[in-house]
Amino acid sequence: MKFGKRLKQHVEETLPGWRDMYLNYKDLKKIVRLISSSLEYGKSEAEFVYLLNNEIEKFNVFFMEQEENFIIRHKELQQRIKRVNESEPSSQGEYEEEIARIRKDIVDFHGEMVLLVNYSNINYTGMAKILKKYDKRTGGLLRLPFIQKVLEQPFFTTELVSKLVKECETTIDELFPTVVVAAPEMKEAAIIMAGEGIFRNTVAALMTMKEIRKGSSTQSHFSLPVLNLPDTELIRSFQFNSPIPII
Amino acid sequence: MLSELVQDNLVTMEAQHALSFQRSGARQFSNHGAASAQLAPLEDKYPKFTNPQPNFTSGTVGHIFSSSSGMSSDFHFSSVTSHTSLSEKAPFISQSSEILQSTASSQYMKETNNSSWCTDSLPDFLDYPQNTPIQSSNLEHGRMPSEDLLDYPQNTRIQSSNLEHGLMPSEDLLDYPQNTPIQSSNLEQSITPLEDFGKQNDWQDWTDQLINEDDAMTPDWNDILIDTNIADPEPKMAYHVGGSSTNSMQAQPLIPQSSGEICVPLNSTPCGSASQSKPRMRWTPELHEAFVEAVNKLGGSEKATPKGVLKQMKVEGLTIYHVKSHLQKYRTARYRPEPSSEGPLEKNSTSVEDFSSLELKTGLEITEALRLQMEVQKRLHEQLEIQRNLQLRIEEQGRYLQMMFEKQCKSGMDKFTAPSSSELPSLQANPNEPGPDPMVGPSEEGPSKSEPGVSQPAKRAKVNA
Numbered sequence: 001m002k003f004g005k006r007l008k009q010h011v012e013e014t015l016p017g018w019r020d021m022y023l024n025y026k027d028l029k030k031i032v033r034l035i036s037s038s039l040e041y042g043k044s045e046a047e048f049v050y051l052l053n054n055e056i057e058k059f060n061v062f063f064m065e066q067e068e069n070f071i072i073r074h075k076e077l078q079q080r081i082k083r084v085n086e087s088e089p090s091s092q093g094e095y096e097e098e099i100a101r102i103r104k105d106i107v108d109f110h111g112e113m114v115l116l117v118n119y120s121n122i123n124y125t126g127m128a129k130i131l132k133k134y135d136k137r138t139g140g141l142l143r144l145p146f147i148q149k150v151l152e153q154p155f156f157t158t159e160l161v162s163k164l165v166k167e168c169e170t171t172i173d174e175l176f177p178t179v180v181v182a183a184p185e186m187k188e189a190a191i192i193m194a195g196e197g198i199f200r201n202t203v204a205a206l207m208t209m210k211e212i213r214k215g216s217s218t219q220s221h222f223s224l225p226v227l228n229l230p231d232t233e234l235i236r237s238f239q240f241n242s243p244i245p246i247i
Numbered sequence: 248m249l250s251e252l253v254q255d256n257l258v259t260m261e262a263q264h265a266l267s268f269q270r271s272g273a274r275q276f277s278n279h280g281a282a283s284a285q286l287a288p289l290e291d292k293y294p295k296f297t298n299p300q301p302n303f304t305s306g307t308v309g310h311i312f313s314s315s316s317g318m319s320s321d322f323h324f325s326s327v328t329s330h331t332s333l334s335e336k337a338p339f340i341s342q343s344s345e346i347l348q349s350t351a352s353s354q355y356m357k358e359t360n361n362s363s364w365c366t367d368s369l370p371d372f373l374d375y376p377q378n379t380p381i382q383s384s385n386l387e388h389g390r391m392p393s394e395d396l397l398d399y400p401q402n403t404r405i406q407s408s409n410l411e412h413g414l415m416p417s418e419d420l421l422d423y424p425q426n427t428p429i430q431s432s433n434l435e436q437s438i439t440p441l442e443d444f445g446k447q448n449d450w451q452d453w454t455d456q457l458i459n460e461d462d463a464m465t466p467d468w469n470d471i472l473i474d475t476n477i478a479d480p481e482p483k484m485a486y487h488v489g490g491s492s493t494n495s496m497q498a499q500p501l502i503p504q505s506s507g508e509i510c511v512p513l514n515s516t517p518c519g520s521a522s523q524s525k526p527r528m529r530w531t532p533e534l535h536e537a538f539v540e541a542v543n544k545l546g547g548s549e550k551a552t553p554k555g556v557l558k559q560m561k562v563e564g565l566t567i568y569h570v571k572s573h574l575q576k577y578r579t580a581r582y583r584p585e586p587s588s589e590g591p592l593e594k595n596s597t598s599v600e601d602f603s604s605l606e607l608k609t610g611l612e613i614t615e616a617l618r619l620q621m622e623v624q625k626r627l628h629e630q631l632e633i634q635r636n637l638q639l640r641i642e643e644q645g646r647y648l649q650m651m652f653e654k655q656c657k658s659g660m661d662k663f664t665a666p667s668s669s670e671l672p673s674l675q676a677n678p679n680e681p682g683p684d685p686m687v688g689p690s691e692e693g694p695s696k697s698e699p700g701v702s703q704p705a706k707r708a709k710v711n712a
Binding site: 060061064067068069071072073074075076096100103104107110111114117118121124125128144147148151154156158160162164165169172176177198199202203205206209213223224225227 | 527528529530531532535536539573576577580581610613614616617618619620621623624625626627628630631632634635637638639641642645646649
């Protein structure tokens with residue numbers, strides 16, 4: 001239930017519009033339990049596969065819609081930057097303001113894209129886990145071929161979004177002033193400010209990932225290695241005002 | 248069983264116009280329910296068929312089915328609510344959900360009658376033709392989404408062809424070797440003509456689904472086929488091409504003539520104007536560039552019309568629906584740029600006021616916060632990419648091990664039949680014979696357990712390769 005709990009937490013923490021879009025892990029687990037005690041092997045498997053496919057469909061639809069939006073927004077941000085740089089600087093203040101707005105928007109945009117990649121990954125992980133459970137429970141051989149199919153699905157082929165993320169990073173590097181060593185108080189204030197919005201989601205996602213990959217009893221050569229983040233302390237230091245603990 | 252398909256298709260055909268791709272999930276469940284309710288007429292048709300398996304308890308079947316359908320109703324409702332929020336045409340969803348509600352209870356009853364329904368395969372198949380015409384128009388009813396989803400690499404989907412009844416898993420996993428995942432930035436490659444795929448996949452899929460759906464749904468079939476199901480689901484899935492094509496030989500001649508008529512309307516109309524299909528497009532930046540260019544040529548996002556843009560873009564396979572929805576999104580993005588710029592900004596100002604220090608409002612602080620945010624986000628993305636690569640590699644490894652394992656099994660079997668052969672299993676000496684390999688070992692743990700044994704021949708194979 002570890003993954004299930006993590007997933008549930010993640011879903012609660014995630015962007016509101018996304019909550020329904022995740023894998024119905026808990027329900028699928030129930031079904032696997034049901035199937036393992038049923039006599040109807042072939043039929044149950046068919047129905048199980050049917051449900052899985054519906055989940056995949058759900059992911060694909062959502063993912064592609066988000067992807068489309070990202071493509072549009074990415075272009076728009078670039079246009080905005082172009083416009084603000086080319087336009088006659090009416091006043092330094094206004095220019096600065098617009099740049100500041102763009103900076104905030106682009107960083108959040110970057111975060112949203114990363115969250116989509118995270119969405120894809122969590123659902124894939126969930127799928128892999130539920131298939132493993134199915135095989136274990138029913139003695140079936142569903143996992144290997146099915147997961148091959150999943151690997152090719154649009155929701156898992158995140159290359160384009162990753163590419164946009166990287167392009168975003170380049171743009172952001174250009175947009176931000178050269179690195180200034182931040183005073184500790186500033187950093188602290190920044191951490192407090194960061195406790196909301198997309199930033200909060202990405203931190204939560206990172207911690208969730210770490211937790212999901214903590215060594216489990218069923219670790220095999222099919223499992224992902226434990227995730228070790230060098231600056232976990234920094235990330236842990238983000239004190240959010242949320243009642244739901246991240247860890 | 249086929250009546251289910253018939254009903255599914257009828258309902259779907261009605262709904263096809265209105266429902267968008269994303270609601271196919273909801274539709275599946277409603278069709279499922281609707282279909283079962285229609286089982287009765289078909290039963291009347293074949294009263295002469297008796298249940299050859301007296302020990303088979305229809306009660307159990309019914310129970311299982313209703314319990315899982317209970318689950319599915321949960322799914323259905325949850326997916327309906329989520330999809331409804333996304334959909335523009337909610338009335339159709341509520342319509343189909345009503346069907347589900349009304350038939351949910353009747354499912355149990357209908358399902359228990361299943362056992363007395365069909366025993367003989369051939370007569371059923373012979374009777375299918377009258378049902379298939381409607382079915383065929385939906386391409387896959389019983390088709391794994393994977394089949395259509397394998398179409399994704401070319402970045403288009405025909406909605407009608409994606410009404411999955413998702414039965415046998417990767418049944419067509421290897422059917423479309425030509426569908427190599429291409430996420431190319433090439434404009435031409437981003438869209439493929441839909442009809443060609445529809446046509447060539449139809450026959451095989453329909454026959455596959457006819458056979459396989461029957462296998463899956465009919466209780467008696469399961470008793471007969473359960474050995475094949477369990478014994479070699481792997482070969483069935485992975486190497487199914489051989490297996491299913493022999494089965495399909497039976498039904499195939501029956502299909503073409505009857506489905507021809509329905510096929511025609513679908514294929515004759517160009518993808519763009521096929522009112523039934525609302526393919527889901529996978530946009531690329533290049534395609535979007537072309538879109539923006541077209542829009543600008545037509546005077547901007549407000550002036551441009553979907554039809555005009557479609558014409559201007561001259562992209563094969565692009566439909567007006569794609570352009571319409573994309574235009575809508577585009578307009579929203581332009582005139583309400585980045586929702587975050589309104590919301591959190593206000594939030595920020597209120598939270599900032601909580602702090603006495605005025606410095607929090609300085610650009611420097613904000614910049615610092617953003618920088619920190621970027622660090623975390625970059626880190627997350629990095630980890631995600633690593634994780635994904637690992638996952639891909641793990642599965643690749645799994646496939647490889649599986650192959651090795653099977654080869655070893657094969658050589659083990661050969662050892663049985665040819666006692667004079669050497670003691671050590673030799674991989675390279677045994678060419679793979681055509682046909683599915685018998686699967687020994689219940690689960691994926693099989694390959695891992697046999698790893699010590701496999702590794703040696705594997706090493707040898709590696710050396711020789």
